[in-house]
Amino acid sequence: MTSLRETILPPSPGLDFAAVFGHHQSAAVRAGGLIFCSGMLAIDPATGERRHGTVTSETRQIFENLKLLLESCGSSLDRIVQVHALIYDRIEYDVLNRVYRQYVPNAPPARTVWSCQIEAGLKVQLDVIAAA
Amino acid sequence: MSNRNTVALSNAALDCPKTFGLPHATAVRAGNLIYVSGLIAIDPVTGERAHGTTVSETTTILSNMAKILEDAGSSLGQVVKITVWLHSMLEQEDMAGAYKPFFPEAPPARTVCGARINYGMKVQIDCIAVSGA
Numbered sequence: 001m002t003s004l005r006e007t008i009l010p011p012s013p014g015l016d017f018a019a020v021f022g023h024h025q026s027a028a029v030r031a032g033g034l035i036f037c038s039g040m041l042a043i044d045p046a047t048g049e050r051r052h053g054t055v056t057s058e059t060r061q062i063f064e065n066l067k068l069l070l071e072s073c074g075s076s077l078d079r080i081v082q083v084h085a086l087i088y089d090r091i092e093y094d095v096l097n098r099v100y101r102q103y104v105p106n107a108p109p110a111r112t113v114w115s116c117q118i119e120a121g122l123k124v125q126l127d128v129i130a131a132a
Numbered sequence: 133m134s135n136r137n138t139v140a141l142s143n144a145a146l147d148c149p150k151t152f153g154l155p156h157a158t159a160v161r162a163g164n165l166i167y168v169s170g171l172i173a174i175d176p177v178t179g180e181r182a183h184g185t186t187v188s189e190t191t192t193i194l195s196n197m198a199k200i201l202e203d204a205g206s207s208l209g210q211v212v213k214i215t216v217w218l219h220s221m222l223e224q225e226d227m228a229g230a231y232k233p234f235f236p237e238a239p240p241a242r243t244v245c246g247a248r249i250n251y252g253m254k255v256q257i258d259c260i261a262v263s264g265a
Contacts (some may be wrong), residue, residue, distance in 0.1 A: 004164070004262040005210055007238045018239075024232045025242035026222040029212045031262045032164045036213035039243030084215075086245050117246025127215070127243045 008032045012045045015065060020048030028069055030132055035075050037128040039086070039123035040065050041119070050120055055087065055095045058124040061105040066128055076131045080109040084127035090115045096124065137161045139204040142159070145179035146196050159200050161263065166204040170217070170258040171197055172251065179252055186223040189255040190230035198234070199260060207265035211240040217256040221246035227255065 008028035010016040017023045017038060028037045042051040042058035045068055051061050063077065070076050083104075087096055093113065101108070118125050139159035141147050148171070150154050159168045173182040173189035174196060182192050198208050218227055224244060240259070249256045 004264060005212055005238075023242070024228060024235060024239045026239055027241070029241045032214040035167075036241045036260065037212075038241040039215075039245070084243070086243075114247070116217070119221055119224060119244060125243065125245065129213070 004031060008035065008069070008073045011068045014043055014048035015069060016048070028073065029032065030073065033132050034081065035070060035073055035130045035132050037069060037130070039084075039125045039127045040069070041122050041125055050122065052122060055092045055123050056099045058117075058122060059096060059099045059103075059126075060077045061123060062126050066126065067098055069089050070130055073132070075132055076108070077103055079131040080104060080128055081131055082129045083111045085111060085113040086125040086127065087113065087115050088118055088123045092123070135162060139166065139200070141200060142203050143176060143199060145176050146174060146200060148174050148179075151179045151221050159204055161204055164213075164262050164264075166201065166261045168197060168200055168208050168259045168261070170215075170256045171200075172253040172256050181253065183253065186218065186226040186254050187230045189253060190227050190257070193255060193257045194231065194234045197257065199262055201259075203212065204261070204263055206261040207235055208261075209237075211235070211259045211261045212261065213241045214243075214257060214259045216242065216244045217247045217249055218244065219246070219249055219254040223254070 007026040010027040025038050040062045042061035138157045171193045173192040175182045
């Protein structure tokens with residue numbers, strides 16, 4: 001039963017949400033040929049410090065972190081299957097799209113975007129499922 | 133068509149979509165994965181909405197989720213990914229305190245955000261879990 005579901009170790013200390021923020025969650029879990037990532041935020045992958053910025057800068061940081069996380073377990077940005085993109089305000093939808101397309105240029109994944117309150121006043125959070 | 137099945141629930145009170153006439157399933161199996169719809173706090177005896185605090189709603193939801201997953205041949209220990217919606221991110225710590233005991237080891241991947249939730253509930257949680265069957 002243990003092999004059905006395998007937690008992925010954080011690739012760098014800053015991405016260890018449990019250690020840095022005390023959050024009861026794994027960075028990612030592998031199951032059924034897929035990698036399920038926790039909602040990724042704009043944090044420094046080395047220190048875990050929050051990198052508050054614009055939608056553009058936060059999205060860049062998030063994709064860099066996702067790249068680290070996915071590549072550490074044999075996946076990659078171009079293997080992303082589905083994205084839930086959470087933004088603090090829908091007025092920034094076009095801003096998100098402009099930076100987003102740079103990271104998934106070809107055959108982009110399925111996506112849903114909604115606006116909501118994000119923890120610690122950050123502006124973007126990306127919730128990703130990728131093929132393992 | 134059999135590669136996707138609605139999970140049959142042993143407790144009809146937990147079948148929120150049926151109770152409230154909503155066009156979705158409580159849980160669907162596809163292959164080894166169980167997809168559970170966003171759950172709100174429902175009294176497992178009466179099927180009524182159990183409005184309460186962030187703590188009480190979180191506890192009720194995760195208890196109900198455990199039952200739903202059991203009906204699907206899975207369990208909270210096999211949850212892979214969980215999403216939590218809170219009526220206010222100021223209550224994130226309250227949710228976290230009630231949440232932790234349900235996942236004593238190797239917690240699932242998680243996303244938390246603040247949003248308006250239907251019926252004025254304070255918490256909504258959905259999940260994806262694996263099942264051995």
